[in-house]
Amino acid sequence: MDTSFAPEDLAFRDEVRAFFAEAYDADLQARLNNLETFKDAVIDWQKRLYKQGWIAPGWPKEYGGTGWNATQKFIFETERSAAGIRDVIPFGLNMVGPVIYAFGNEEQKERFLPGILQSDDWWCQGYSEPGAGSDLASLKTRAVREGDEYVVTGAKIWTSYAQYADWIFCLVRTSSEGKKQNGISFLLIDMNSPGIKVNPIVSIDNHHSLNEVEFNDVRVPVANLIGEQDKGWTYAKALLAHERTAIAGVADSKRSLAETRAFAEREVNGGKSLLSDPLFQKRLSDIEIELMALEFTELRVLATVAAGGAPGAESSMLKIKGTEMQQAVQELRMDVAAYYQGVLPNDLTAEQLGHDFGSQARQTYMYGRASTIYGGSNEVQKNIIAKAVLGL
Amino acid sequence: MNFEFTEEQGMLRDSVARFVQDSYDFDTRCKIAATDEAMSRENWQTFAELGWLSVPFAESHGGFGGGPVDTMVMMEEFGKGIVLEPYLATVLLFGGLLQRGGSVEQQAEIIPRIIEGGCQGAFAYLERQSRHQLADIKTTATVEGDQLVLNGEKVVVFNGASADQLIVAARSSGEQSDEAGITLVLVPADAAGVERTAYRLMDGQVVANITFSNVQVPVADIVGELDNGYAVMGPVITQANVALAAEALGIMGQLNAKTLEYTKTRKQFDVAIGSFQALQHRMVDTFMAYEQVKSLLYRAVCELDGAGDDAAACVHALQVLVDRNGRKIFGEAIQLHGGMGITDELDIGHYAKRLMMINTTFGNGDYHQAKFNELRYSA
Numbered sequence: 001m002d003t004s005f006a007p008e009d010l011a012f013r014d015e016v017r018a019f020f021a022e023a024y025d026a027d028l029q030a031r032l033n034n035l036e037t038f039k040d041a042v043i044d045w046q047k048r049l050y051k052q053g054w055i056a057p058g059w060p061k062e063y064g065g066t067g068w069n070a071t072q073k074f075i076f077e078t079e080r081s082a083a084g085i086r087d088v089i090p091f092g093l094n095m096v097g098p099v100i101y102a103f104g105n106e107e108q109k110e111r112f113l114p115g116i117l118q119s120d121d122w123w124c125q126g127y128s129e130p131g132a133g134s135d136l137a138s139l140k141t142r143a144v145r146e147g148d149e150y151v152v153t154g155a156k157i158w159t160s161y162a163q164y165a166d167w168i169f170c171l172v173r174t175s176s177e178g179k180k181q182n183g184i185s186f187l188l189i190d191m192n193s194p195g196i197k198v199n200p201i202v203s204i205d206n207h208h209s210l211n212e213v214e215f216n217d218v219r220v221p222v223a224n225l226i227g228e229q230d231k232g233w234t235y236a237k238a239l240l241a242h243e244r245t246a247i248a249g250v251a252d253s254k255r256s257l258a259e260t261r262a263f264a265e266r267e268v269n270g271g272k273s274l275l276s277d278p279l280f281q282k283r284l285s286d287i288e289i290e291l292m293a294l295e296f297t298e299l300r301v302l303a304t305v306a307a308g309g310a311p312g313a314e315s316s317m318l319k320i321k322g323t324e325m326q327q328a329v330q331e332l333r334m335d336v337a338a339y340y341q342g343v344l345p346n347d348l349t350a351e352q353l354g355h356d357f358g359s360q361a362r363q364t365y366m367y368g369r370a371s372t373i374y375g376g377s378n379e380v381q382k383n384i385i386a387k388a389v390l391g392l
Numbered sequence: 393m394n395f396e397f398t399e400e401q402g403m404l405r406d407s408v409a410r411f412v413q414d415s416y417d418f419d420t421r422c423k424i425a426a427t428d429e430a431m432s433r434e435n436w437q438t439f440a441e442l443g444w445l446s447v448p449f450a451e452s453h454g455g456f457g458g459g460p461v462d463t464m465v466m467m468e469e470f471g472k473g474i475v476l477e478p479y480l481a482t483v484l485l486f487g488g489l490l491q492r493g494g495s496v497e498q499q500a501e502i503i504p505r506i507i508e509g510g511c512q513g514a515f516a517y518l519e520r521q522s523r524h525q526l527a528d529i530k531t532t533a534t535v536e537g538d539q540l541v542l543n544g545e546k547v548v549v550f551n552g553a554s555a556d557q558l559i560v561a562a563r564s565s566g567e568q569s570d571e572a573g574i575t576l577v578l579v580p581a582d583a584a585g586v587e588r589t590a591y592r593l594m595d596g597q598v599v600a601n602i603t604f605s606n607v608q609v610p611v612a613d614i615v616g617e618l619d620n621g622y623a624v625m626g627p628v629i630t631q632a633n634v635a636l637a638a639e640a641l642g643i644m645g646q647l648n649a650k651t652l653e654y655t656k657t658r659k660q661f662d663v664a665i666g667s668f669q670a671l672q673h674r675m676v677d678t679f680m681a682y683e684q685v686k687s688l689l690y691r692a693v694c695e696l697d698g699a700g701d702d703a704a705a706c707v708h709a710l711q712v713l714v715d716r717n718g719r720k721i722f723g724e725a726i727q728l729h730g731g732m733g734i735t736d737e738l739d740i741g742h743y744a745k746r747l748m749m750i751n752t753t754f755g756n757g758d759y760h761q762a763k764f765n766e767l768r769y770s771a
Contacts, residue, residue, distance in 0.1 A: 001395055002394055002694065290684065293685070295687075297683055297684060299687075385680075386676055389679065
C-alpha cells in the first residue's frame with residue numbers, strides 16, 4: 001500500500017499547476033462570474049483545455065482522452081479544485097460523450113464527438129419529466145416512428161442550461177410493452193427543431209439555470225437514435241454510474257472548506273476570531289475529518305476502476321457522502337456569514353454592503369439543496385446500495 | 393498509488409484469518425474469557441510459532457521488520473474474532489517501547505523472549521486522575537545512587553495481572569502534567585514492593601491496578617533517557633492507536649455482516665425484516681460508516697508508513713471517526729437484532745463492548761477531536 005507521488009507524478013502536478021495559473025486568467029474569471037458573459041466564457045475556457053489536450057481525462061485515448069492513469073486524474077482534479085476552477089459543463093463531456101463513443105455508430109461518433117470535445121455544441125440532458133423524477137423509468141415522453149423520423153411529444157424538466165443548448169439527449173418512450181425499463185430509447189435532438197419550447201424555471205437561489213423543455217410533434221431523424229430502439233435504459237444506466245462518481249466533488253468540497261475556514265478566521269465574534277471558537281472548530285473538523293476519509297474512499301474507487309473494474313454501486317456511496325459533505329460545507333459557510341447570508345446585493349458593491357461572501361454563500365447553499373436530489377436522489381442511491389452491495 | 397497488499401502481507405492476513413476462523417469461534421472465546429487470565433497460553437505459543445509475535449520487531453533481534461501495514465492486517469483479523477490474547481499489551485506496547493527506546497542490552501535480552509512467547513509484558517501508564525492525559529503522572533521515580541525508587545499507583549494496566557515485566561511511566565521531575573520529566577522504567581512484576589490487584593473489564597480482558605512502594609530498580613533499567621520518556625511513549629501510542637483502529641475496523645465489519653445476515657433470515661409480518669426500507673437505509677448508513685473508517689485507516693497507515701507530515705492529525709482524525717462510526721455501527725447492530733441484541737448469549741454485545749473499550753483507550757473521540765483542532769486551527 002502506497003499513496004505517495006512518484007517524481008513523474010510531481011512533475012505532472014507542476015505542469016498542471018503552471019497551465020492553470022496561466023490559462024485561467026483574471027479576465028476569464030471575471031467573464032465567468034458575469035451572467036451576461038457566462039456562456040461564452042465557459043466555451044472559451046473549455047476550448048483552452050481542448051487546445052491543451054486536457055478536455056476529456058475520462059475518455060479513452062482513441063476518442064480524444066488523455067490516457068492518464070488514476071493518479072494523474074486525481075492530481076488533475078485536485079489541482080483544478082485548488083485553483084478554484086469549476087468543472088467543465090458535464091452534459092456533453094461527462095454524460096452524452098461517453099454514451100456516444102460506447103454505444104453510438106461510427107457515423108454518430110464522427111458527427112458528434114468533435115463538437116463535444118471542442119465545445120462547439122452545448123448539450124443538455126433530457127431525463128427527468130414532470131411525472132418522472134427518481135422513478136426515471138416511468139417517463140412518458142413519446143417517440144413514434146414515421147418513416148425515417150421519430151415524432152417526439154412530451155416534456156422534460158429540470159433541464160440545466162437548456163436556454164444555451166444546441167442539442168439535448170433524451171430518454172423517450174418507444175414502447176409500452178413489458179417492463180417499463182424496456183421500451184425506452186436514447187435520442188439526440190437538435191434544440192433548433194420546430195416544436196421545441198424552453199420554459200425557464202427560477203430556482204430557490206433566485207437564478208435561472210433550470211428549465212422545462214416541451215416537445216410538440218418534434219421530428220427527429222432515425223439516424224439520431226443511439227444503439228437499438230427500446231434499449232436506451234441500458235445506455236442510460238451506464239452513464240448514471242459515471243455521473244454519480246463525478247457528482248461527489250470531493251476536491252471541490254475540500255477547496256470550499258478551506259475557503260470557509262479562511263472566512264471564519266477573519267470574522268469576529270466577541271472580539272475574537274470565529275475560528276478560535278471551540279464549538280465552531282468542532283463543526284469544522286466534523287466535516288474535515290469525513291472529507292479526509294472520503295478523499296481516500298474516492299481514491300479506492302479510482303484504483304478499482306484503474307485496475308479494470310467498473311464504478312458500480314460504490315459510485316452511489318460517493319454520491320451520497322459527497323453531496324452530504326457539499327451541503328455540510330455550504331451550511332457552515334452560511335453560519336459564518338451570519339446576517340449577511342440573507343443579503344440580496346443587486347447592484348451594490350461589497351464595499352457598500354460591508355461584506356463580500358454572504359450572497360455567494362447563500363446562492364451556493366440554496367442551489368446546493370439540489371445535489372442530494374439530482375443524479376438519482378440520495379434515498380434512491382441507498383436503495384441501489386441495499387440491493388447491489390448488501391443483497392437485500 | 394496503490395491499495396494492494398504485498399504477497400507477504402496477504403499471507404500474514406490469511407494466516408491470522410485462518411486461526412480466527414478455525415480456532416477462535418465465539419464459544420471458544422467465551423471459554424477463554426472465563427479463565428483466570430482471560431487468555432490462552434497455548435494460543436500464545438501458537439502465535440509465537442506462526443511468527444506473529446515477531447512482526448513489528450527489527451530483524452537484528454529476530455523480528456520480521458514489519459511496518460504499520462503488517463500490524464494493521466493482523467489487528468483487523470484479531471478484531472473479527474475479538475481475540476483476547478494480549479497482542480497489544482505485550483507486543484505493540486511493551487515490545488514497542490523497548491524497540492523504540494530500549495538500550496541495545498535491553499533489546500537483546502527481552503525482544504527475543506517476546507518473540508518466542510516466553511515473556512508477557514505490560515505498559516503501566518494510567519493513573520486514577522489521568523483520564524486521557526498521558527502526561528498526568530504522579531507516581532514518582534527518584535534517583536538514589538545507581539537505583540531508581542518508585543512510589544505510586546497505576547490503574548487499568550492491560551495484561552497487568554499476567555505480565556512478567558512492566559514498563560512503568562513515572563515522574564522523575566517537573567509538574568504533574570508536564571511532558572518533560574517522565575521516565576520509563578522496566579520493573580519485574582515480582583519485584584519487592586509491587587502489589588497487583590487484578591479485575592476484569594467488560595470486554596473480557598483481565599487488567600490490574602498496581603501499587604509501587606519503595607520499589608528499587610537499577611538505573612540501567614530505564615527505557616530511553618531519564619526525564620525523556622514521553623518522547624518514547626508518544627510515537628508508540630500513536631502506532632498503537634492505529635493498530636486499535638484496525639482492530640475496531642475488523643469488529644465493525646463483523647457487526648455489519650452479522651446484522652445484515654440476521655435481517656435476511658429474521659421474519660416478522662411474514663417477511664424478512666431486511667425487506668423493510670427503513671432498515672435497509674440504516675444498514676446502508678452503517679456500510680458507509682465502515683467504508684469511511686477503512687479509508688481513513690488506510691490514509692493514516694500510509695502517512696505513518698511514509699513518515700508523512702500529516703501523520704499526527706491523520707491519526708487523531710481516525711480515532712474520532714472510529715469512535716463516532718463505531719458507536720453508530722454497534723448501536724444499529726444491537727437495535728436491528730431486537731431483543732436478541734441485548735442478550736449475553738449473542739456475540740453482538742461482546743463485539744460492542746470491545747469496541748467501547750477501544751474507543752476509550754488512549755483517548756476517546758472528543759479527546760482526539762480537540763487534539764485535531766489544536767493541530768489544525770490554532771494560530
